[in-house]
Amino acid sequence: MGETQQFDILIAGGTVIDPAGGRNGRFDVGISDGKIAAVEPDLSAAQTVERIDATELLVLPGMIDTHAHVYQHVTGKFGLNPDLVGVRSGVTTLIDQGGPSCMTIGGFRHYVSGPADSRVLCFISCYLVGGLEGHLYPDLYGPNGVNPEHTGRVAKQNLDLIKGIKAHAEIGGQSRWGLEVIKVGKTISRETDLPLYIHLGQLWPTADSAPIPDADELIRELVPIMEAGDILAHPFTRHPGGFVSSTGEIHPILLEAVHERGVTVDVGHGSHFSFDVARKVLAAGVEPFTLGADMHGYNVRVPETADAEERLNNPFAGVAPFNLTIAMSELLHLGVPLERVVAMVTANPAKMIRMEDTLGTLQPGREADVSVLKIESGRFKLSDNSGVEETAERLVRPILCLRGGRRFDADSPFVPPAIAA
Numbered sequence: 001m002g003e004t005q006q007f008d009i010l011i012a013g014g015t016v017i018d019p020a021g022g023r024n025g026r027f028d029v030g031i032s033d034g035k036i037a038a039v040e041p042d043l044s045a046a047q048t049v050e051r052i053d054a055t056e057l058l059v060l061p062g063m064i065d066t067h068a069h070v071y072q073h074v075t076g077k078f079g080l081n082p083d084l085v086g087v088r089s090g091v092t093t094l095i096d097q098g099g100p101s102c103m104t105i106g107g108f109r110h111y112v113s114g115p116a117d118s119r120v121l122c123f124i125s126c127y128l129v130g131g132l133e134g135h136l137y138p139d140l141y142g143p144n145g146v147n148p149e150h151t152g153r154v155a156k157q158n159l160d161l162i163k164g165i166k167a168h169a170e171i172g173g174q175s176r177w178g179l180e181v182i183k184v185g186k187t188i189s190r191e192t193d194l195p196l197y198i199h200l201g202q203l204w205p206t207a208d209s210a211p212i213p214d215a216d217e218l219i220r221e222l223v224p225i226m227e228a229g230d231i232l233a234h235p236f237t238r239h240p241g242g243f244v245s246s247t248g249e250i251h252p253i254l255l256e257a258v259h260e261r262g263v264t265v266d267v268g269h270g271s272h273f274s275f276d277v278a279r280k281v282l283a284a285g286v287e288p289f290t291l292g293a294d295m296h297g298y299n300v301r302v303p304e305t306a307d308a309e310e311r312l313n314n315p316f317a318g319v320a321p322f323n324l325t326i327a328m329s330e331l332l333h334l335g336v337p338l339e340r341v342v343a344m345v346t347a348n349p350a351k352m353i354r355m356e357d358t359l360g361t362l363q364p365g366r367e368a369d370v371s372v373l374k375i376e377s378g379r380f381k382l383s384d385n386s387g388v389e390e391t392a393e394r395l396v397r398p399i400l401c402l403r404g405g406r407r408f409d410a411d412s413p414f415v416p417p418a419i420a421a
């Protein structure tokens, strides 16, 4: 006692929501040397170089976007600039889903993850080519385009960056190769002890020569392959082959996997998010564990390549504006309590990538990754790509973040403007 505390930055007067740290209330957060130094109800007696007034703002552990596409340039127009999706949108950690492969992880490390101000990790693609142009050419993604030994070896050599394995279970691939490639993905996942992340919902057109596969059969075959800690993505997709069966019910086998076998669910918002499907899936008792945004060059407007026609003709196109904080706003609007939505972008994704000892909470001593948000009250228009428009009373907006104690304001052009209803 007696000695005046000193901080580089004091985030003062905000509402701290830190599910893993057990805090939800008004706290000051002091930061020194890039680390969280103190979280206390009142640190106003401390000396500080920079004071951020967070009265009326939310202060969260640095947000983690579990589904990013930021292998810029290498994945064609699909990969976005990591810092525009990351720190300049209030998000401190990005997990690229399946951009880099065993052959291209070196470029990802040296040209994306290394230089970015955001923390950039990935789930390595189960396919040799990775996520080029967003998997535009299905023939690259068959059983001839995988090598479990090579991918497993490279994954083990890059565990600081690679936190899981990414593959797709959808009827376009199923019509060509069945679920062969998913089984290879599971082999790599077992071999490396990394979780398997499975995309659900049609991605590719079905093969002309084959009968249109049964999406329900795909789910019945897929789910037994999934183990505790594995992740099913896109539960709210409006495309066939998701959580809702062809007869309109939630597949019982998926409920069992989620409720009894420890398989988790990632929203992976994207352009296929549907309010109607989301209501149905939430009503069935499936709550997502994590909340990736799944933004990429064809579902957000990239200012420097405003080639509208090419964008809209792409199979992955979407026009409804979204990002991670819009996805948070939508879940709030759908009735998920704020603290649980916060857990989906902080504590839970840290667990998903088994980094809960490093990320996802504001405990003193941790690296100072902090997201500062504002919840606006009013009447805001939210929309999805099936044409549904909803009026939300709360809109989550990013204000700034600290990444390792360094401040970034949320000035990214990818933060959609608030639209009055």
Ligand SMILES: [Zn+2]
Pocket (backbone or CB within 6 Å): 067, 069, 097, 270, 294
């Ligand atoms: Zn994606």
